[in-house]
Amino acid sequence: MKNVLYTLFAISISLLLGKLANHLLAGLPASLYGMVIYAIFLQLNWFSAKKVSTTNQWLVRHMGVCFVPAGVGIINHFQLIQNHGIALIFIIFSSTFILLTVIGFLSERFLIRSIPADESLSDQAKL
């Protein structure tokens, strides 16, 4: 329980600083600034990675539910789909897959320079 509160506290502080960064610098949304700040604080050991680990894993596993209300927003766009029909969906689909392919291929090809121990570990995990 103590660790749960600690994690929520750490995340709230990061989010608040994220809001401040968003206010001062604009650019990224507050939550993305918050994510970077949280990672940096963990790296600097200002927040203990050990204490946040369990609660954080739970949060991240279940975060999808928070996107449901936004997803249900598709309901507002039925008119849009009727107006532009298949073309709209086709463009979204194909350009998304082009992007996946370009970045996937290039990363697979050019991110081979890696720390050996980690690489063998992730390969084993796949088998």
Next chain:
Amino acid sequence: MINSFLINSPILASFIITMITVATYQLSARLQQKWQSIWLNPMLITITILVPLLLLVDIDYQEYSKTTQLLNLLLEPAIVALGFPLYQQLRQIKFHWREIMSILALGIAAVISVSFIMAMILIKAPEIAIALSLKSVTTPIGITLTEQLSGDSSITAFAIMVAGLFGGLLGPAWLEFIGVKSAKAQGLAIGSASHVIGTAIMVRVSAEHGAYSSVSLILSALLTALISPWLIPLLQQLFS
């Protein structure tokens, strides 16, 4: 009848609708764990159940969105929590940052151009072409950029959602199919094409997938904000 219930007892209604959302999500998460099918993705299932349900009982989206504010409130902290897998892979990512930046910049320039040109050929409306070319970023950024470039931001919001869900669901299988198998490459690709929604799916695969997807999501947002204001006007000249 249902609408008057929503207005007369908003707290109870809010509680019930949020519970229905969470329960459907939990149930489909269980089912997915059992059968391991990508189509049982809890986000997808919950949305496909809720949309007809809301239409059936005649609750409009404004009402639904108001009653599920609790979930919206949790969205930002949940995104911040992605900082943890990011921290776990920070050493690796720092090691590769030059390659990652160049690959993402290239991919983003390509996707903006391809979407814009396809939309100009098929739909022939610049405000839609602008909206569609800015769909591979997280929603607040996509909408802001679209409005800055005078595109139609309701189309951006829709396109971002569709790109997020379908890239996140079908992306991993597609990448495996074309031989892109490393966690790094899969994470970077999905994070860039399907932003936070794809990342929410990736963190369930492995921490490494989640970390690379998170970093890709952030950098893609930044790079799109940098690239689109000069690339899109350039593309517009091509069609004028």
